[in-house]
Amino acid sequence: MHFPLQHLLLSLPLAIAHPAKDITKVPTAQEAAVQARELLRSEKIGTLSTVFPSSDAGGLSGHPIGMMDYYADCSNNGNPTLLAIKIATSFRNAKNGAPISLTLREHSPSSEFYSPAAHHRLSLMGRLSPPIPSNSDEGRLARACFTKVHPDAKWWIPGNPIHESEWVTFEVERVYWVGGFGDREFIGDIPVELYRNVTLKEGVANAAMPFNIQRVWVGLKSVLRIQKGDDT
Numbered sequence: 001m002h003f004p005l006q007h008l009l010l011s012l013p014l015a016i017a018h019p020a021k022d023i024t025k026v027p028t029a030q031e032a033a034v035q036a037r038e039l040l041r042s043e044k045i046g047t048l049s050t051v052f053p054s055s056d057a058g059g060l061s062g063h064p065i066g067m068m069d070y071y072a073d074c075s076n077n078g079n080p081t082l083l084a085i086k087i088a089t090s091f092r093n094a095k096n097g098a099p100i101s102l103t104l105r106e107h108s109p110s111s112e113f114y115s116p117a118a119h120h121r122l123s124l125m126g127r128l129s130p131p132i133p134s135n136s137d138e139g140r141l142a143r144a145c146f147t148k149v150h151p152d153a154k155w156w157i158p159g160n161p162i163h164e165s166e167w168v169t170f171e172v173e174r175v176y177w178v179g180g181f182g183d184r185e186f187i188g189d190i191p192v193e194l195y196r197n198v199t200l201k202e203g204v205a206n207a208a209m210p211f212n213i214q215r216v217w218v219g220l221k222s223v224l225r226i227q228k229g230d231d232t
């Protein structure tokens, strides 16, 4: 909707190179925003990417690093909640002013044929909020929501005897979305307002996600030009 030209340019080469009989309508940016929020709701682990600061003692100044971390989708605006361990590299870099992004991918609920390349990918870019005091209402809500999603995290919530930690939210400023193959999925920037404004119905995470194995498989075969019989 907001990036029709860019969208078209991205989707065109695949669409021309691999004409598929079942090409369905490519989602709009608005629809992709809903998909992005559904992905955020349905996953709970992502990769936090930062760069090392110029002061890095190990000589890694400017080098990017991506590390797995837990998040929980506890807000109504798509800003995930994180449990920041103070000594963890991602949070140290962010504290030193590094830009930060959180990258997610869709995991198939099916054990049937599964091609990760055909699935949703999301990169959120933004910054971390100041720490949320753990004894505030907001802090208590963060703890309840986060430990429901990640029961094991109760061992390192603020106040634990081992690692200093704090609740923060990831404040999303830019949203980059790769829905899958460009001839049938939205690829590109999703305007952040569209992303924030999505209202998810309760239970969407556990309800049947719009995952259609047949659509993915048929699409993949057309893209890879797999002939009947090759896939057995």
Ligand SMILES: *[C@@H]1O[C@H](CO)[C@@H](O)[C@H](O)[C@H]1NC(C)=O
Pocket (backbone or CB within 6 Å): 193, 194, 197
């Ligand atoms: C998002 O919601 C706000 C508040 O309801 C509204 O003013 C704004 O126009 C919406 N933006 C988009 C892009 O839908």
